[in-house]
Amino acid sequence: MNTGKGLFDIFNYKLNYLHFIIDQQIQQQKKNQQIKRTKNLRMIQIVEERSEQQQQQQYEIDGVSQRIWEEVANQYRQEIQSLQLQLWQNSVDKMFQKSNGVPKKYLQKLKMMKMGKSNRQCSICCNQFQKDELIIQLPCKHIYHKSCVDSWLQSSTKCPNCRSDVLEALKNQEK
Known part of the structure; x- marks a missing residue:
């Protein structure tokens, strides 16, 4: 890996x-x-x-x-x-202020799970998912390594694949 x-x-x-x-x-x-x-x-x-x-x-x-x-x-x-x-x-x-990413309180609401057997890969780091590896699923259903998507969402509110607004989707889920 x-x-x-x-x-x-x-x-x-x-x-x-x-x-x-x-x-x-x-x-x-x-x-x-x-x-x-x-x-x-x-x-x-x-x-x-x-x-x-x-x-x-x-x-x-x-x-x-x-x-x-x-x-x-x-x-x-x-x-x-x-x-x-x-x-x-x-x-x-x-x-030089910190960019407008997703606040931590919303990051904690993202669906976290362990990866099963799969040939898919994380589109942020381009590495394949390993069995029992921690992954996060965004509201748009795209999945990423936890570490990859955490660093991505610190500086952006958009999904790296489909560019849907993760923050808006999480706010709507709260309602």
Whole structure:
């Protein structure tokens, strides 16, 4: 039985897929940030242009000098930069949070049994089931090694074969 190699291959596949998804999300966030940065820079540019115009005219607006308006513009610029940094950090934090798998309380409700004599194989690790081996049957009736499906359902709510939603099916069984 070559369970270790199969699990290693699955782990590598999942890791490569996770890197791909993270790269895609980072690229999209960079695009979104560039758009926001461009808009914010344009707003700052407008404030600075107005500030320069007012400085050239050498007059006060509502009794407040030009210097105070420049300070306000600088404060806004700093606040915008701080908000951009917070937005970026929040996005990165969301990416690296544990993915939305099936909660443990639902995993315990899955049908667990011992395998009888069979020529079938687990479609996660691609190894044949052995007699008296622990297997789990999902609500869609597909069966897997317990260790394989447990690790799969920690990061996904879908059946690896038919893509039916395991979490929804378990919630419906509760009702």
